[in-house]
Amino acid sequence: MLGEKTIYVLSDSVGETAELVVKAGLSQFNGVDYQISRIPYVEDKETIDEALQMAKDTSGIISFTLVDPKLRKYIKEQAEKLNIEAVDIMGPTMEAMERAFQKPPRLEAGLVHKLDEDYFKRVEAIEFAVKYDDGRDPRGIARADIILIGVSRTSKTPLSQYLALKRIKVANVPIVPEVDPPEELFEVDPKKCIGLSIKPEKLNEIRKERLKALGLKDEATYANMDRIHQELDYFNQIVDKIGCNVIDVSNKAVEETASIILHMLHRK
Known part of the structure; x- marks a missing residue:
């Protein structure tokens, strides 16, 4: 049986959205032993590198909501190099909306929280x-x-x-x-x-x-x-x-x- 898995949730804001999505996914897996480690306010590659190294050391999973396309691309590339599972929660949705609306996103972190x-x-x-x-x-x-x-x-x-x-x-x-x-x-x-x-x-x-x-x-x-x-x-x-x-x-x-x-x- 697999041991406890750590899921590192990275966000350029508070990280609540990403954690809720992760928990929704986890609810579909009975008997899975896991812990969630939230890393908020990710604004630079150094923080991403630290998170990736922790995931590498613990055989963990990365899940992230980053609006900056450069940071999204960076985390995907580095995760692939290190053979780490990394799930982009925000990116595909924004890209689909950009195509549908024919309008670029604002690329500002945490706008949902301004409610x-x-x-x-x-x-x-x-x-x-x-x-x-x-x-x-x-x-x-x-x-x-x-x-x-x-x-x-x-x-x-x-x-x-x-x-x-x-x-x-x-x-x-x-x-x-x-x-x-x-x-x-x-x-x-x-x-x-x-x-x-x-x-x-x-x-x-x-x-x-x-x-x-x-x-x-x-x-x-x-x-x-x-x-x-x-x-x-x-x-x-x-x-x-x-x-x-x-x-x-x-x-x-x-x-x-x-x-x-x-x-x-x-x-x-």
């Missing part, structure tokens, strides 16, 4: 926050509306998600003394970066509670005051180097911090 622009902007922002959470992909720094930086347990992730509900694309980057921040952080407009500072005592309290929740002893290095001071000193060095705004989140709820950030954005 409810506000809702889909929110969806895009949420997916963006997930994709570029915790510094996992530094490419998000240049694409983000806001970049949050801070040490562990300064509410970077919940704050990113909360702002995403306001249709703001947020990337967040953890600051750790042993890890150099991505170079991209020092190349963007400092006004896009916001440092989240916190008082050492408050961070110590939060981290101790976190360790207890994980069933660990609260005297671990993670909650050690010397370690906390070391991390916060390094954080201060980084924000000084960037020259960005800093918000003290010690006694603020996520909603309160978000309100301050929104005010900054509107003022800008």
Whole structure:
């Protein structure tokens, strides 16, 4: 029996349309073990190459909705070279319509979502926050509306998600003394970066509670005051180097911090 198959869904927008088509097809195959990995906002050949390599490594399938004919042609050619099954969901339909209407398509990604622009902007922002959470992909720094930086347990992730509900694309980057921040952080407009500072005592309290929740002893290095001071000193060095705004989140709820950030954005 075949093992689990991964279907990589590539889109130059959110990717909902492609995933729905894939799921409709999968519904016709009983007992198939699969997972869907959606890759939204595909705008370049490098992202396509990464997806193709993952499909090659896992014997996966590629399914895509790309309106750019050059990118569609590229993915077909490369998939054929690598002997990967690649399904063009959008292309044949658009080509047939072009022949029937005798009119070229607009070739703009995500037009279907403009039926409810506000809702889909929110969806895009949420997916963006997930994709570029915790510094996992530094490419998000240049694409983000806001970049949050801070040490562990300064509410970077919940704050990113909360702002995403306001249709703001947020990337967040953890600051750790042993890890150099991505170079991209020092190349963007400092006004896009916001440092989240916190008082050492408050961070110590939060981290101790976190360790207890994980069933660990609260005297671990993670909650050690010397370690906390070391991390916060390094954080201060980084924000000084960037020259960005800093918000003290010690006694603020996520909603309160978000309100301050929104005010900054509107003022800008």
